[in-house]
Amino acid sequence: MSLLVKGGTVVGPTGTQVADVLVEGEKIVALLDPSFSPAISPDEVIDAAGKYVIPGGIDAHTHMEMPFGGTSASDTFDTGTRAAAHGGTTTIIDFAIQRTGEVVQDGLAAWHAKSEGNCHIDYAFHMILGGVDTDALKAMDQLVADEGITSFKLFMAYPGVFYSDDGQILRAMQTARDNGAMIMMHAENGIAIDVLVQQAVARGETDPIYHGITRPAALEAEATNRAIALAEVARDCPLYIVHLSASQALERVAEARDKGRNVFAETCPQYLYLTLEDQLGAPGFEGAKWVCSTPLRSKHESHAKDLWKGLRSNDLAIVSTDHCPFCMKDQKELGLGDFSKIPNGIGGVEHRVDLIYQGVVDGQLSLERWVETIATTPARMFGLYPQKGIVAPGSDADLVVYDPNATTRIGVETHHMNMDYSAYEGVEIQGRVGTVISRGEVIVADGNYHGRKGRGKFLKRGLSSYLV
Numbered sequence: 001m002s003l004l005v006k007g008g009t010v011v012g013p014t015g016t017q018v019a020d021v022l023v024e025g026e027k028i029v030a031l032l033d034p035s036f037s038p039a040i041s042p043d044e045v046i047d048a049a050g051k052y053v054i055p056g057g058i059d060a061h062t063h064m065e066m067p068f069g070g071t072s073a074s075d076t077f078d079t080g081t082r083a084a085a086h087g088g089t090t091t092i093i094d095f096a097i098q099r100t101g102e103v104v105q106d107g108l109a110a111w112h113a114k115s116e117g118n119c120h121i122d123y124a125f126h127m128i129l130g131g132v133d134t135d136a137l138k139a140m141d142q143l144v145a146d147e148g149i150t151s152f153k154l155f156m157a158y159p160g161v162f163y164s165d166d167g168q169i170l171r172a173m174q175t176a177r178d179n180g181a182m183i184m185m186h187a188e189n190g191i192a193i194d195v196l197v198q199q200a201v202a203r204g205e206t207d208p209i210y211h212g213i214t215r216p217a218a219l220e221a222e223a224t225n226r227a228i229a230l231a232e233v234a235r236d237c238p239l240y241i242v243h244l245s246a247s248q249a250l251e252r253v254a255e256a257r258d259k260g261r262n263v264f265a266e267t268c269p270q271y272l273y274l275t276l277e278d279q280l281g282a283p284g285f286e287g288a289k290w291v292c293s294t295p296l297r298s299k300h301e302s303h304a305k306d307l308w309k310g311l312r313s314n315d316l317a318i319v320s321t322d323h324c325p326f327c328m329k330d331q332k333e334l335g336l337g338d339f340s341k342i343p344n345g346i347g348g349v350e351h352r353v354d355l356i357y358q359g360v361v362d363g364q365l366s367l368e369r370w371v372e373t374i375a376t377t378p379a380r381m382f383g384l385y386p387q388k389g390i391v392a393p394g395s396d397a398d399l400v401v402y403d404p405n406a407t408t409r410i411g412v413e414t415h416h417m418n419m420d421y422s423a424y425e426g427v428e429i430q431g432r433v434g435t436v437i438s439r440g441e442v443i444v445a446d447g448n449y450h451g452r453k454g455r456g457k458f459l460k461r462g463l464s465s466y467l468v
């Protein structure tokens with residue numbers, strides 16, 4: 001089966017070109033000058049004239065069906081990966097979880113059991129370590145060597161749940177330095193945050209906005225700084241700060257990078273577009289929709305502006321979603337009258353490609369940088385390149401035909417995520433996902449779904465290509 005995506009502008013991290021993309025089976029086999037294409041007769045032609053042809057999006061941070069705060073994220077691997085496909089994302093990297101006291105490999109097996117046969121697009125795992133001990137350190141080596149899992153997430157927040165102390169963090173970093181893995185860090189000082197939370201609740205400050213007020217930027221910056229220092233002590237262990245939201249934390253990352261350190265970071269669309277006052281501070285319990293950690297930051301400070309700048313300068317390498325949806329009914333409502341009981345998370349896996357394209361329209365990013373931050377760099381950072389993340393011969397035929405002349409209106413009535421609200425209700429994007437191709441198969445065409453559950457394959461990942 002051959003497919004020709006014809007006449008589009010192919011966008012890659014280093015430039016754009018008008019080219020026809022020839023797909024044979026699951027792979028891209030050639031980029032052709034359009035004048036050559038009449039010589040071939042593909043089985044199917046997709047007209048991409050006037051449109052961009054980009055590599056399928058890679059969302060390097062999702063939490064499908066993740067248990068949290070007495071409930072579970074409302075998207076399953078089935079509903080969540082289908083929604084991702086609608087939004088032009090053809091690969092996710094989700095987080096398998098080792099709970100405190102649990103064997104790492106058992107946690108991984110549980111995630112394979114949840115995902116296998118249910119995904120609409122390709123998927124891979126990072127591993128969350130909730131209990132770093134001697135067995136867990138041995139398991140890190142085994143996962144890197146045998147399981148295609150080359151990145152491990154630790155938490156400086158959530159004492160009693162996922163929290164690692166500095167000694168545990170250092171030991172995991174030393175192990176990662178030796179086996180080539182990346183340490184991913186949730187960088188917030190959770191011990192101090194818990195004190196602020198208890199004090200706020202005791203004062204009767206229970207509305208959702210206090211979720212943000214009790215997680216100040218200074219405590220994100222402090223933890224980021226501490227993680228960078230610990231990684232330095234671990235012989236410059238590669239470190240990746242997840243969901244960075246505060247200018248002060250970005251400064252710490254930029255300083256480390258200026259010194260040539262192996263420090264990387266991502267941000268998420270919610271921190272580029274949404275704020276403490278306008279969303280988290282919405283009247284009544286409405287703000288619960290936007291309770292996530294790290295929290296939304298104040299619009300009176302320069303966070304969003306600085307994050308866009310960080311994306312341009314590469315101090316922020318990637319935009320992921322931290323997709324972790326909870327419905328208002330029965331889930332977010334667990335925190336009625338006490339913000340500390342609101343499940344933390346925002347759903348957005350369907351909208352990342354569009355929301356960051358809006359940054360191109362707004363003059364924040366170049367077209368090339370859009371593709372780099374949503375697809376190419378995630379592939380390189382997490383050992384999926386060049387199988388994924390680039391429109392090039394030999395790569396998987398994961399392609400999105402993106403129409404810059406159409407618009408997308410985001411809302412709960414039209415989205416495909418299993419959520420009873422949208423974090424971006426009414427937002428209009430000057431662009432639209434047209435055709436989505438996953439390993440040579442058209443799975444979305446003009447908003448209609450043609451894929452199927454179970455077609456997505458588990459990807460064993462290699463080491464990051466940013467490191468030697």
Ligand SMILES: [Zn+2]
Pocket residue numbers: 061063322
């Ligand atoms: Zn997360």
